[in-house]
Amino acid sequence: MTKLTTIDLGFQGFSRIIAAFAAPTGDGRFVLFESGPASTTAELERGIGELGFELGDLAAVFATHVHLDHSGAAGGLARQTGCAVYAHPAGAAHLIDPHAKLLPSAERIYGEMMIPLWGEIRGVPSRQLQVVASEERVEIGDLTVTAWHTPGHASHHIAWQVGGDVVTGDVGGIRFPGATHVLPPMPPPDIDVETWLESIELLRGIEPERLLLTHFGAFDDAARHLDELEGRLVRWTEIAEGTLAAGGDPEALGNALLELDDDEIARAGTSPENVERYRRLCPIVESSSGLYRYVSKRQQ
Numbered sequence: 001m002t003k004l005t006t007i008d009l010g011f012q013g014f015s016r017i018i019a020a021f022a023a024p025t026g027d028g029r030f031v032l033f034e035s036g037p038a039s040t041t042a043e044l045e046r047g048i049g050e051l052g053f054e055l056g057d058l059a060a061v062f063a064t065h066v067h068l069d070h071s072g073a074a075g076g077l078a079r080q081t082g083c084a085v086y087a088h089p090a091g092a093a094h095l096i097d098p099h100a101k102l103l104p105s106a107e108r109i110y111g112e113m114m115i116p117l118w119g120e121i122r123g124v125p126s127r128q129l130q131v132v133a134s135e136e137r138v139e140i141g142d143l144t145v146t147a148w149h150t151p152g153h154a155s156h157h158i159a160w161q162v163g164g165d166v167v168t169g170d171v172g173g174i175r176f177p178g179a180t181h182v183l184p185p186m187p188p189p190d191i192d193v194e195t196w197l198e199s200i201e202l203l204r205g206i207e208p209e210r211l212l213l214t215h216f217g218a219f220d221d222a223a224r225h226l227d228e229l230e231g232r233l234v235r236w237t238e239i240a241e242g243t244l245a246a247g248g249d250p251e252a253l254g255n256a257l258l259e260l261d262d263d264e265i266a267r268a269g270t271s272p273e274n275v276e277r278y279r280r281l282c283p284i285v286e287s288s289s290g291l292y293r294y295v296s297k298r299q300q
Contacts, residue, residue: 002143003210004033004165006217007047009040011069012117016176016216017281018069020044021167022051025141029059033160033167034214037072038119044073059140060084064169065154066094068106068118070214075122078129085124086138088149089131091156095124132158150203152196153185159199164209165218171199173229174215176277181268182229183261184236185215185282191290193237200230215281235260240288240295250292254285 004021011018018040021033030053036044045055058081063071065088074085074095087095094102098121107114132138134149146161153170160167173182184196203211208222219225236257243253261284265275 009036010043025143027141029057031060033062035061035073058083062160063087065157066091075124078124086130088156088158150199152199155190166208167212176274177217179270179274186290187287188290191294240291250289254288258284
């Protein structure tokens with residue numbers, strides 16, 4: 001049975017922050033799950049070489065969603081190699097023409113750090129973009145990939161299954177090797193806790209042997225992992241509801257969640273190195289604005 005291999009993209013010079021996953025197709029080619037940002041293409045190519053492939057052997061990229069840390073390099077890879085890019089129907093337009101909405105939105109957030117962080121983003125040629133329905137199977141060589149629409153973190157999110165491996169993107173949360181702690185990343189604009197919980201239940205039903213997290217790596221305790229993620233989502237939503245009821249703003253919510261997580265991450269025995277990774281990748285005060293927005297809209 002094919003098992004996916006993790007490629008560390010060395011984002012901003014840090015290890016174990018952003019991953020891509022590779023699988024051979026049995027005919028001399030390979031596919032990628034996630035492309036990572038365009039700024040890490042050199043590290044991606046190095047990792048591909050270590051697996052015995054060349055970039056020209058790339059048959060397809062399977063994107064979990066259009067956020068730049070997950071699929072920012074997809075357009076460049078598609079143009080360079082001629083590979084197909086598979087994505088959610090709601091994300092297709094953003095991948096084909098990122099300059100219409102995706103990049104202007106990101107530029108407002110990142111400003112002059114846009115290029116250093118994410119690199120030069122290029123659109124996927126429309127003829128190479130393939131949209132997939134939930135439960136649709138894609139066959140490339142000997143490889144069979146099943147798409148599972150899993151909204152919650154983003155409306156255009158897909159988890160990809162190959163045998164017992166499931167690439168979860170961000171709907172499976174954030175966790176690092178050597179740690180048990182699972183965080184839900186919650187940037188705006190389309191966090192939806194209700195559909196996220198439904199997606200977690202869907203992932204449970206698949207009964208994966210391993211969850212492959214873009215942030216970061218493969219974990220074989222899928223049931224425990226998903227239980228922890230679900231519990232934290234529920235607790236954080238209750239805190240958000242209480243914060244709004246008390247007239248608090250997004251910063252107040254972020255500070256309350258950070259105080260709680262500082263305690264929980266310590267009780268989980270998380271190493272200082274991994275605590276730094278969690279805080280670097282998922283700054284709770286900043287990213288909690290997505291949860292605040294969700295709860296505000298639901299109450300209205």
